[in-house]
Amino acid sequence: MLSTRTKTLIAVADYRNFTKAASVLCLTQPAVSHHISQLEDELGVSLFIRKKNGLELTPEGEIVVRYARRMNVLYNKLRKELTDIEKQPAKLCVGITHTAESNLTTEALARCSSEADGFSIMVVTDTINNLYNRLENYELDLAIVEGTGSPQSFSSLVLNTDFLVCVMSSENHLSGNAMITLSELRNEPMILRLPSSATRIQFDSELRNLGDAPENYNIILEVDNIATIKDLVKKNLGISVLPQSACQKEIRKGNLIALPIENLSMARETRIVYNKDFSRMDILQTITAAYRETVRRYQ
Numbered sequence: 001m002l003s004t005r006t007k008t009l010i011a012v013a014d015y016r017n018f019t020k021a022a023s024v025l026c027l028t029q030p031a032v033s034h035h036i037s038q039l040e041d042e043l044g045v046s047l048f049i050r051k052k053n054g055l056e057l058t059p060e061g062e063i064v065v066r067y068a069r070r071m072n073v074l075y076n077k078l079r080k081e082l083t084d085i086e087k088q089p090a091k092l093c094v095g096i097t098h099t100a101e102s103n104l105t106t107e108a109l110a111r112c113s114s115e116a117d118g119f120s121i122m123v124v125t126d127t128i129n130n131l132y133n134r135l136e137n138y139e140l141d142l143a144i145v146e147g148t149g150s151p152q153s154f155s156s157l158v159l160n161t162d163f164l165v166c167v168m169s170s171e172n173h174l175s176g177n178a179m180i181t182l183s184e185l186r187n188e189p190m191i192l193r194l195p196s197s198a199t200r201i202q203f204d205s206e207l208r209n210l211g212d213a214p215e216n217y218n219i220i221l222e223v224d225n226i227a228t229i230k231d232l233v234k235k236n237l238g239i240s241v242l243p244q245s246a247c248q249k250e251i252r253k254g255n256l257i258a259l260p261i262e263n264l265s266m267a268r269e270t271r272i273v274y275n276k277d278f279s280r281m282d283i284l285q286t287i288t289a290a291y292r293e294t295v296r297r298y299q
Contacts, residue, residue, distance in 0.1 A: 164266035
């Protein structure tokens with residue numbers, strides 16, 4: 001079903017060289033050139049520009065290659081699903097954020113996979129924007145993300161409502177407070193997520209809405225890994241702002257204390273996001289039930 005010309009286009013885009021693409025595809029170089037010329041004639045656009053160091057995609061070529069890759073992924077998924085029907089349960093590819101990796105999401109997915117019949121789950125972790133891109137290209141079946149919404153091009157289902165909180169060691173001098181003020185927060189060394197993370201973007205946005213800015217705070221370290229942040233905070237090397245769901249186990253054990261921040265209402269939703277043509281509503285219901293059961297066990 002996937003044409004030879006489409007495969008040729010993807011190979012040339014990958015290697016930026018007709019000779020290398022021909023070698024990989026076991027074709028002659030004239031055949032590769034002919035395939036590209038046929039596509040250009042059919043679409044009425046130039047796909048590549050020849051330069052000294054190789055080929056470069058034109059703006060039109062970038063668009064065509066993006067759709068060609070998507071067609072390739074869909075074709076591979078089609079073949080895999082047809083094989084799965086005969087040989088084994090379907091494998092579901094679920095993308096999660098680094099925050100979800102540290103909260104109850106992975107436990108819920110493990111519970112779901114072990115208890116459900118008919119499918120198994122493969123989990124991949126990435127940034128929220130990369131997850132949306134991979135979902136759009138059908139490299140993922142579902143994504144579980146946190147935030148205040150999702151792109152309108154997808155459908156979504158709310159799993160839970162979470163909050164960003166100030167997290168500190170039980171040994172911190174503020175740990176006995178009912179809340180923490182922004183003035184108190186400014187005086188504490190802070191260990192935060194990277195500025196590109198959804199958690200940090202939300203925190204920074206809330207500050208700016210109050211006419212404040214992250215530059216006014218004593219941010220001593222920025223770390224991508226939530227487990228590392230929690231470990232440093234437990235050692236009382238600083239305080240952090242994290243989703244409460246990512247710290248549930250440590251809070252229950254008394255290793256971490258979570259306090260609301262005065263004047264900051266940092267609610268966020270945990271959602272399952274999926275393409276509008278995703279048809280397995282039974283899988284969504286199974287994951288939702290497993291997630292809520294996992295949350296209930298920690299309440």
